[in-house]
Amino acid sequence: MEKQNNYWRKNLIYLKYLLFIWFIVSYGAGILFNDFLNNFHIGGFPLGFWFAQQGSVYAFVIIIFVYVYLMNKLDKSHGYED
């Protein structure tokens, strides 16, 4: 039971951090701070616009693969590999 609780707690911590990043790249950079970020440029893109139509999507893909990596490691350390 102890092992199980520990596993679940760690999982929730990962979720908290990853969902925070998920929120920042889309709702933050893509929407709330969009106007401000548009003062900067990445290549020919205004930065806020880039986040809204490109960057957030790349970030989403990375977030999921980081989660896959972290969880596979967590499964292993708790002997939960299926």
Place this chain on the structure above:
Amino acid sequence: MNVQLWTYVIVGITFALYIGIAIWSKVSSTSDFYVAGGGISPWANGMATAADWMSAASFISMAGLISLMGYDGSVYIMGWTGGYVLLALLLAPYLRKFGKYTVPDFIGERYYSKSARIVAVLCALLVSFTYIAGQMRGVGVVFSRFLEVDINTGVIIGMIIVLFYAVMGGMKGITYTQVAQYCVLIFAFMVPAIFISFQMTGNLIPQIGMGSKISDGSGLNILEKLNMISLDLGFNEYTRRSKSLFDILAITLALMVGTAGLPHVIVRFFTVKKVSDARKSAGLALLFIAILYTTAPAVSVFSRINLIETVSNKPYSSMPNWFKNWEKTGLLKFNDKNNDGNIQYLSNQNLNELYVDPDIMVLANPEIADLPPWIIALVAAGGLAAALSTAAGLLLVISSSISHDLIKNIFNPSISDKGELWAARISATLAVVVAGYFGINPPDFVAAVVALAFGLAAASFFPAIILGIFYKKMNKEGAITGMLVGVLLMSFYILKFKFGIFDGGKEAVPLLKEQWWFGISPEGFGAVAMIIHFLVALLVNKFTSDPPKYVQEIVENIRIPVGAPPAKNH
């Protein structure tokens, strides 16, 4: 060879491929029919999920919508991809561990209640039927334009193809045809995008081309140029927001949680072997989706510039062939208000002479850019692949809701596996017929599909599933009330503000805009309905009894990945 011949050849080859796969993957048990026996590899499931998910709306309409909306179109890009993060982190692994066939299975067992299951079935049917009507219509539009058959004939051909592989092969047939359809649709989307990106910016990668200098010698970045010509014609600057900030936030959230709550997407994760595969295939699915979703905004920019430069202030008599072809479909309309023989394409509705339906931006794009005929034919095959793959996924949800959730679990639990399989096939057939009927006689609500289907999924399934996994003490009273309140509220908002039925009909809709709650459009209201569902469910839960011990143990159990039942032995 001309375009039409090319189209017949390419569409013919892809259809033969789908039918071949259907024959090869014929199934004989309900487990195979509902979840492909739970034996799909994460890569195949990733591709199948991508095709399942990317509908006619993603392939045909999205880039065009963004090109008309500019920055505001970002809601589709972020909303329809960000939902996969929620799906991968909060739903897919646990639902796979639970290891059943349908979403109502989970709701019914987690909330230990037949009523909960029935409510879930009704939500699933409502969402899926709304969504599928739009897909059949998409099939009809592509057929009528590219193969010059009547829209209705197009819909019927589409019905027959889907019927063939969905009824015969069930989830197994659908999965492998979706893998093939993903390949067709992504190839068909990327090839013209790469060509056009190269033509306009000299850069082969559209995602980079979109941020490069335009190769017309002006030395301007392509987005700067687009901002400039947009302002000249009275439109908003392309890269700036024009909707209210609050509405953009609400729509993005509604689309994200709606994506994560769509039953035809969720069931895809029941088909992999184990929990870790469910996580991995969610990542792969988003990767495959991201290829199209990061290219689409580039296509929007290129086609917007191309369109404006081709038509703006040019004589109508000098318009190229594609212009006349699309006029025939009614998706492009010219009305020479000032009788000068030239096309004025302006933001001001009193002076504007050109109506452009967003759907033609992707479909006509290769013609506008003057690409070779085989590429135009490829786009037709891609649009069909996108519409058919989504339609098939939805059909399966509809048929399993009826045969598994209603017949097997409620009305006739003693039905044999063989009997259930027949029930599944018959309900799939009936569902195709109903979907086809809606494709031929599109009800008014096809235009409201996005708001409705995503709003309902966001308001019904998403909170109920999340609470079911992350809140052990969540009981059936809370869940059922939550789902009902969410769905009724969402339906009320759509009926009131999208159909105006409480205020004298469609004519009232534009005026009702003033009364939107907190300035939130019907498209974004799913976010509000979802939050209210959470609040109501938690409140009711507080005043009613805890769920039984065995249910709490189920929840403990789905939180750890080991020992997921293979779907086969269910």
